[in-house]
Amino acid sequence: MAQLRRRGLIAAVVCSDTFMKLGTAQAKVFGVPDLPLLKIPHPLGGLNIEKVRERAAAALPQLLKVVKEKQS
C-alpha cells in the first residue's frame, strides 16, 4: 500500500482503532507518513454481517474523503 501511495495512486489502509498506533508507526517506517488510515472500531474478526456492515459504513465516508481530496 505504501508503494501505491508513493506512485501517486489513491491508497488507504483500513485499520481498527486498537491497531492505529501500529498503522501510524508503519506508515512512517515505510516513508508514507501521510498514508490515510481508515479507522474502524475493533474488532474486525468474529463479527456477524450486520457488524461488518457497520465497519464498512464507518470506513466509507473516510474513503470518499480521501478520493475527493485526491481529485481536487
Next chain:
Amino acid sequence: MSSLAAMLKAPGALIECDDDPEAVYEFLCSKGWSDGLPVIPPTPERVERMLAYCDRDFDQSVAKIPPRYGAATPIRVAANAVMAGCKPEYFPLVLLALEAMAEEQYNLYGTQATTHPCTPMLIFNGPVAKEVGINAGSNVMGNYFRANAAIGRAVRLALVNIGAAIPGTGDMATAGTPAKFTFCVAENEDNSPWDPLHVELGFPREASTVTVVAAEGPHNVNDHESLTAEGILTMVAGTMATTGSNNAYYAGQPVLAFGPEHAATVAGGGMSKADVKRWLFDHATLPLSKFSKEGIERRFRRKQAGQFADAPLNTPVHMWAKPEDLIVIITGGAGKHSQYVPTFGNTRAATRALKRADGQLVKSIQELKRA
C-alpha cells in the same frame, strides 16, 4: 570497519545513569528497554567484551527487524546480549538466529506484530551448541541453564529494543506466551535414533546450525503406558489435533520434540522420521464437525472452498499441510514425555549454519575469537 570508540561517539550512543544496580534496572524499565526482569548494564567495556567472538564489522547490519525495521548491527545486538546475560561465546549464535529470522519465509513482520502468541523457538544443532553449553537434556525447555536462558533472551530483547516489538503498539499479541522470555534448545543428538535435524536438512554433520520456528509454547504429551510406536504416536496425534491451532488453518511447520525415551520406542518399532511424519499427518486430524458452525462456514467452506465447500462433516481436517512439513527433533532428558510445539502458521522455519567470514563452517567457537 569503524572503531568501537568512534561508534560510541555517535549522538545517542551513550546514556549515563546512576550505576547502582537497582537504579539501572529502574532506568531501563522506565525506558521500556528490559523484558521486565533485571539486566546487566551494557557499558562500553561489556559491549566490547561481548564482541570478542564477532568477525563482522560492528556497524554492519545483519538484519532489519520489523516493525521498526531497525538495523541489527553487531554493536546493537551486543548491547542486548550483555543485558540478557550472554557470554561472549554465545554472541555469534544470537546473531545467527537473527539472520535466520530475517529470511523472508520466516515472516518476521507477521510474527512480531500478530495477535497470536508466537515467539522464536531456537533449535541448535551441531558441535558449537554443545561447546557453549546449550542444554539438550533434562528440563531443556525450562529454567536453569545459562546458555538457553541468555541466548533466547538476547534475541527477544533485540526484537523489542531494535525492532520495537513493544506490546500494544508493535507486538499486538493478545496474551503472548511465557516462551517470549526465552525459547532456546539444542537437539539431544547423542540420544537420537535418527539423523539430527540439520543433517536431515542437508547440512554436514559437523555444521553448527540454528533453526528458527515461530512457535507457541510447548504442549506436553504424557505417555507412560504405550509400549509400541503406534501407541506413542497415537498419544502424540491426540495432543496435536486441536481446534484452536493456527496450523489447522494456515499450515506452517509445527515441531514435535520427542523425549529420548519416546523416540527410542518409536524407532524401535522400525519407524523412520519420514514414517513418523506420514503417520502423524494421517492420524492427527479432527473431523470437520469438531469446529464451530461459524468456523466451518467461514474458515473451511468459504476460505478453503476447493477442499471443503461441500465436504461432509466427517471429513478429516489435517493439522498441517503436508506430511514433511512437521519438524521432528529429539530433546530433553529421562522420562516418558514429549513436546508438541504449534506455530504461527503463516511462516516457514529457517535454518542457517555458523560460518566464518571466509564462508567456511565453524567447527569450534574459538575459530571466531578476535585477535
